[in-house]
Amino acid sequence: MTEKKVGIIGVGMTKFGEHWDMSYRDLVIGAGTKAIMDAGIEGKDINEIYVGSMSPGTLIGQEHIGALVADYVGLVGIGATRVEAACASGGLALRQAYLSVKSGRNDIVVAGGAEKMTDVPTPQAAVSLAGAGDEEWEAFNGATFPALYALMAQRHIYEYGTTLEQISEVSVKSHYNASLNPTAQFRFKVTLEQVMNSAPVAMPLRLLHCSPITDGAATIILASEEKTRELTDNPVWICASALSTDTLALHDRKSLSRTNAAVIAGRNAYAQAGITQEDIDFAEVHDCFSIAEIMAVEALGFCDFGEGGKITENGETGIDGRIPINTSGGLKAKGHPVGATGIAQAIEVALQLRGEAGERQVKDAEIGLTHNVGGSGATCAVHIFSR
Amino acid sequence: MTEKKVGIIGVGMTKFGEHWDMSYRDLVIGAGTKAIMDAGIEGKDINEIYVGSMSPGTLIGQEHIGALVADYVGLVGIGATRVEAACASGGLALRQAYLSVKSGRNDIVVAGGAEKMTDVPTPQAAVSLAGAGDEEWEAFNGATFPALYALMAQRHIYEYGTTLEQISEVSVKSHYNASLNPTAQFRFKVTLEQVMNSAPVAMPLRLLHCSPITDGAATIILASEEKTRELTDNPVWICASALSTDTLALHDRKSLSRTNAAVIAGRNAYAQAGITQEDIDFAEVHDCFSIAEIMAVEALGFCDFGEGGKITENGETGIDGRIPINTSGGLKAKGHPVGATGIAQAIEVALQLRGEAGERQVKDAEIGLTHNVGGSGATCAVHIFSR
Amino acid sequence: MTKGLASYWRKIPQRYNLIGTVCRKCNNKFFPPRDFCLECRRLGKIEEFKFSGNGEVYSYSVVHAPPEGFEYQKPYIIGIIKLDEGPMLTAQLTDCKPGDIEIGKKVKAVFRKIIECGSSGIIQYGYKFKPCN
Amino acid sequence: MTKGLASYWRKIPQRYNLIGTVCRKCNNKFFPPRDFCLECRRLGKIEEFKFSGNGEVYSYSVVHAPPEGFEYQKPYIIGIIKLDEGPMLTAQLTDCKPGDIEIGKKVKAVFRKIIECGSSGIIQYGYKFKPCN
Numbered sequence A, B: 001m002t003e004k005k006v007g008i009i010g011v012g013m014t015k016f017g018e019h020w021d022m023s024y025r026d027l028v029i030g031a032g033t034k035a036i037m038d039a040g041i042e043g044k045d046i047n048e049i050y051v052g053s054m055s056p057g058t059l060i061g062q063e064h065i066g067a068l069v070a071d072y073v074g075l076v077g078i079g080a081t082r083v084e085a086a087c088a089s090g091g092l093a094l095r096q097a098y099l100s101v102k103s104g105r106n107d108i109v110v111a112g113g114a115e116k117m118t119d120v121p122t123p124q125a126a127v128s129l130a131g132a133g134d135e136e137w138e139a140f141n142g143a144t145f146p147a148l149y150a151l152m153a154q155r156h157i158y159e160y161g162t163t164l165e166q167i168s169e170v171s172v173k174s175h176y177n178a179s180l181n182p183t184a185q186f187r188f189k190v191t192l193e194q195v196m197n198s199a200p201v202a203m204p205l206r207l208l209h210c211s212p213i214t215d216g217a218a219t220i221i222l223a224s225e226e227k228t229r230e231l232t233d234n235p236v237w238i239c240a241s242a243l244s245t246d247t248l249a250l251h252d253r254k255s256l257s258r259t260n261a262a263v264i265a266g267r268n269a270y271a272q273a274g275i276t277q278e279d280i281d282f283a284e285v286h287d288c289f290s291i292a293e294i295m296a297v298e299a300l301g302f303c304d305f306g307e308g309g310k311i312t313e314n315g316e317t318g319i320d321g322r323i324p325i326n327t328s329g330g331l332k333a334k335g336h337p338v339g340a341t342g343i344a345q346a347i348e349v350a351l352q353l354r355g356e357a358g359e360r361q362v363k364d365a366e367i368g369l370t371h372n373v374g375g376s377g378a379t380c381a382v383h384i385f386s387r
Numbered sequence C, D: 001m002t003k004g005l006a007s008y009w010r011k012i013p014q015r016y017n018l019i020g021t022v023c024r025k026c027n028n029k030f031f032p033p034r035d036f037c038l039e040c041r042r043l044g045k046i047e048e049f050k051f052s053g054n055g056e057v058y059s060y061s062v063v064h065a066p067p068e069g070f071e072y073q074k075p076y077i078i079g080i081i082k083l084d085e086g087p088m089l090t091a092q093l094t095d096c097k098p099g100d101i102e103i104g105k106k107v108k109a110v111f112r113k114i115i116e117c118g119s120s121g122i123i124q125y126g127y128k129f130k131p132c133n
């Protein structure tokens, strides 16, 4: 039986940022309408919806997000399912939508992601985000979410000699890339000095090592191979979708300097796509904190373990480098509306593969990868895309 | 291509009730271990996990439930996805697990559901549950969750002449059935008089028309046709899995006395299974309030619209009746740990089909159905099972 | 309550003055307001629309177990009101007793305090409906 | 905070006295306690086990942006401690300054106030670790 391909026929997202004037529903409608227009289809062509959202219960007092989205985009009646895996909720929604088409059951399926984070005060949003880690044995004892990544950073520094300059170079690159991205939250550059002197959050991590609180929504429309060829001249194909888990709490892992779920998901994704890491031209990785990008490029095999800082410092991960990482600006500077992030990563890859990434276009982009992480690494979804 | 069947190879659940001494994790381990023992497999045989949970973020301060479950049942590394659709979260987890096996991708997949509701005071649990409806335009104005069902009940009474006695008979039957069910929360009978004189909640609905606040977890293990035949001599097959949606808010619907998502999901499920409602021998339906059971049996076609009260009063829905409904005791008396409910319904159906339902066994049970609803009806999942 | 105040402030025109929307293409009116016409979809032309506040009771219930912030009103009547212009909404019925209300009863919108949380000091206002004589 | 107190009360023996579990079949020790041996699975024999409270710093961070309830301790040091008996846990480091701590430093458990929420009056206790001399 020949494997059927799954294509991307439409993408749409809101600008990421603080949208005081927009509700969760407004965000969802905004991104959804753009994606449907991009795909050139009618609402009635859509078979099913998957939505990724992390904490609408605590952030806006609303659960039952699948039905809400179907209702507000005018598709009452069709199946709608919310999936959640903390900051990887979007990536998991993409995966379920992909599997829905891949199974042959449906022709056109929507994967959306959204989070409305600024309706509550920042400390309350921080409490919500702490639910991504282990509430009973980490957060209870005062481990904030940045602190979990700081604990990983310390081990990475200790074991590999990674420097704070290297970690900070990730942020410098992210802000530079975001300055070229019209949908990014922070469209300004920062210097290494600014990053290294920014306010302390969880040492060694400072404010400019941390992704922000963001409102935003992102939508991607998937279709069967036949439908994709029928509907678009510039298709993007999903070649792999892999998911893996690790322990919920950091302290239960064998290593803090390697993210094992990412290693497994990456390996499985390469196998599914029938390629190796050498074939990846560029990637969007989950840099909720700058150290996370360094650990991601190592886990995905773009360099040896311990070399992530060096390849960043050397410029190998820049837009014109050997393996461009986070051309969108990443979570750090594009913004991180948690549930939307995994979808927005896929949108950046799709735009690059279509050659529509404007000033931040990667040359000859043929194969791209997304790496979406939940919590401190307990969930990792990896997807691979090609022209 | 011959359609491959999906079988149930193991089921397990905790007793439903107020488990002061057990955490969410304890509940999940309890149900999961029982299901694995029932299936007679090893943990390493499991390919993937889906978990339904409505509001762990507000009820226990914990999100990222998929990874938590994989970790605590000792399956770190495998894919784990939480799905949420309010009170239908369990049914949607079952559906995703079913689709995962059905697609041929996986051999053995776990569907779990859990909710820990008694760690917060009851009014706070009520606020969490209100997130199943429309937070901005229903809950804001004082519409509690029981009130939404009361608004439906009033229209049912007005349009069809349904009586409070008939609605109350649902509760009497549920408690009787639960008295025969060792895992039920309320194993005692109630009289019609007790129901009709119980404390007012949202008139015309009283306390004994309402399902309780419950802790509990339920797990079901699905397998491919080959694996099922290999692993069990008493298989139960899933013949259909259908999902539909309605508007999030009641006031946006054309009718309050009919649940349209259930009508659509039911119709699609019968078509998938190649049967009609006449072929269903018994069903577990979502009686979060007693009026909901009456509307469910109508939507599923077990009687005409407006006749649900009558067939209850006539005893047609009793264990020995024409179409036994909620032999488990239903949400009303078995208990309603929200995310676990959809899975627990499927477990009751599986036990009946295996002939293991003890004192509440339905004679000659060949085909059973589950009907799991989110919120006031904005999501409905229907599954059909056979021997 | 875990809800923020921002979602309340954002809807003040709607909650204080019953301002919904209308699609100028199909003339469907929406309250609660929608910025997306379910019928015309992308081709719809959505504008603001102020409702008259006249309607009738489509369904109602008397709430004896109120949520946080509504305790002081207990018991209160919650209704679904069918507005004269078409759409239905959920609101409290006020200035009346449970016995005064029946399905079909004519009502009109009034501006009232919706919620008062003693502990947090939050007070929020919006529409309720009262019987027309 | 949306968390209930019940989950705190349930874990008092663990939080006050570092009582975890051991699997008598494989001798693996668990803190935080697990009632399910990840290695032996259903065949495991789980019993309570009291840890000595001795260990060393595996990693640490200085928290300058504390969550609700931790403000008064700011800045504080959070660490991952490797207990002498094997497992690791997350805890605050106390009775020391950031400069006193390094990876590998020997520490021992002490009983302290973990969180104090001024608004709600909630105070919860548990383990922290302090340097051995």
Ligand SMILES: [Zn+2]
Pocket (backbone or CB within 6 Å): C023, C024, C025, C026, C027, C028, C037, C038, C039, C040, C041, C044, C045
């Ligand atoms: Zn229109």
Ligand SMILES: [Zn+2]
Pocket (backbone or CB within 6 Å): D023, D024, D025, D026, D027, D028, D037, D038, D039, D040, D041, D044, D045
């Ligand atoms: Zn063991």
